[in-house]
Amino acid sequence: MQRRRPPKRRNRKAELRELTIDSLGSDGEGRAGGLSVPFALPGEKVVAEVTGRRGVVRERSATSPARAQPLCPHFGLPGDGCGGCTLQHLGASLAQELKERRLLDSVRTVFPDAVLAGVHTSPPRSRRRAKFSVTVEAAGFKQLAGRRVVPLEECAVLHPDLFALLRPLRGLARSLGTGFQAEATLAANGTDLALRTEGLEVGPSELATLSAYAEEHDLARLALDGLPVSERRAPFVEFGGVPVSLPPGSFLQATDAGEKALQREVLTACKGAGRVADLFSGLGTFALPLAGGAEVIAADSEGSATDALSLAARRAGLPVTTEARDLYRRPLQAKELAVDAVVFDPPRAGAGEQAAEIAKARPGTVLAVSCNPQRLARDLRHFAATYDLTRLVLVDQFGWSPHIEGVAVLKRR
Numbered sequence: 001m002q003r004r005r006p007p008k009r010r011n012r013k014a015e016l017r018e019l020t021i022d023s024l025g026s027d028g029e030g031r032a033g034g035l036s037v038p039f040a041l042p043g044e045k046v047v048a049e050v051t052g053r054r055g056v057v058r059e060r061s062a063t064s065p066a067r068a069q070p071l072c073p074h075f076g077l078p079g080d081g082c083g084g085c086t087l088q089h090l091g092a093s094l095a096q097e098l099k100e101r102r103l104l105d106s107v108r109t110v111f112p113d114a115v116l117a118g119v120h121t122s123p124p125r126s127r128r129r130a131k132f133s134v135t136v137e138a139a140g141f142k143q144l145a146g147r148r149v150v151p152l153e154e155c156a157v158l159h160p161d162l163f164a165l166l167r168p169l170r171g172l173a174r175s176l177g178t179g180f181q182a183e184a185t186l187a188a189n190g191t192d193l194a195l196r197t198e199g200l201e202v203g204p205s206e207l208a209t210l211s212a213y214a215e216e217h218d219l220a221r222l223a224l225d226g227l228p229v230s231e232r233r234a235p236f237v238e239f240g241g242v243p244v245s246l247p248p249g250s251f252l253q254a255t256d257a258g259e260k261a262l263q264r265e266v267l268t269a270c271k272g273a274g275r276v277a278d279l280f281s282g283l284g285t286f287a288l289p290l291a292g293g294a295e296v297i298a299a300d301s302e303g304s305a306t307d308a309l310s311l312a313a314r315r316a317g318l319p320v321t322t323e324a325r326d327l328y329r330r331p332l333q334a335k336e337l338a339v340d341a342v343v344f345d346p347p348r349a350g351a352g353e354q355a356a357e358i359a360k361a362r363p364g365t366v367l368a369v370s371c372n373p374q375r376l377a378r379d380l381r382h383f384a385a386t387y388d389l390t391r392l393v394l395v396d397q398f399g400w401s402p403h404i405e406g407v408a409v410l411k412r413r
């Protein structure tokens, strides 16, 4: 018997409603009853276009005295500003308070006495990685609600070298006759730019346009749909003074200042350790500086990253052993972790079973770096019975957005 298909869900209708914002959600969004209302503050009265559980502010009739003057003209435009910052209306101190609360509330579910030992904030205009949406009309971020790309005229977040790419990218879209996604990373020797189109057919004229673009803007590398179009210099980054080649699409901490703050925490916590494991190591952000004073084993699922790290360490004569390994499917077992210290820095999903294996291995020091407070807390549970939380630090590389990075240092009792 043939099964009937369920009826297609109709687009839910938006309705205009008057709302009073009663609280601030964990991402800094206003809350009115069960509704999420971005860009609104407690005490404010708004008329919002409500779809499902989300309201987009159309008018504000009462304004909170806590509302700060935004830094940027795009902030708060209908449809969610430019699609980037969401917290400029909070002001620096309220935004920091919100972030501190998010980290502390999560970590205290495991270590109730946790206190924040420090907050490191990256300066404005220091973001060195970004994904842009580019159309023939505009280059910038895509709005959350409006799905529109707002042409960015200024930006408090992007490094000036990335911001400078935007106008020319729009010109490139015009020349190619199509929009694209652009992922830009500032390497030590220039910009690495990867474009993704919806199957643009590339002939000699498109290739010439792209090569001329790379030349004119002095790009280190330009790739289109995964294939290199121009490599004028092989992009590299440096960790602890050691150059590492940058494979396309590699992970890199969002700001240089944030990276340095994280490295300082790692080096201080692991001081005196003779053998250290760096799990979810990426290109060796921590492994290479650590290898100045310890033997390091590094593992990450990205073979291109572990290969680049291995080559960099060999050239620099540093004791780093690497393994390309999926640590979710095949976590390093406790018996493979005969080390004095473990650093782990997983993706947003957390370390999963790998955290349990680290706890079983009982190294003297464990350092958890995480961009997701809830998952950090889940990972920390494995250590609650046998470790003390000796330091908790917030590294904020994402000014005016709710994202945070937490560093937790654990010492075995």
Ligand SMILES: C[S@@+](CC[C@H](N)C(=O)[O-])C[C@H]1O[C@@H](n2cnc3c(N)ncnc32)[C@H](O)[C@@H]1O
Residues within 6 Å of the ligand: 251, 252, 253, 280, 281, 282, 283, 284, 285, 286, 299, 300, 301, 302, 305, 325, 326, 327, 328, 329, 345, 346, 347
């Ligand atoms: C937040 S990044 C940290 C990288 C590095 N520690 C750094 O600071 O640059 C997370 C890393 O986890 C790696 N990763 C993602 N899934 C993984 C998996 N299943 N097993 C191992 N590594 C994984 C990514 O390739 C990425 O390098």
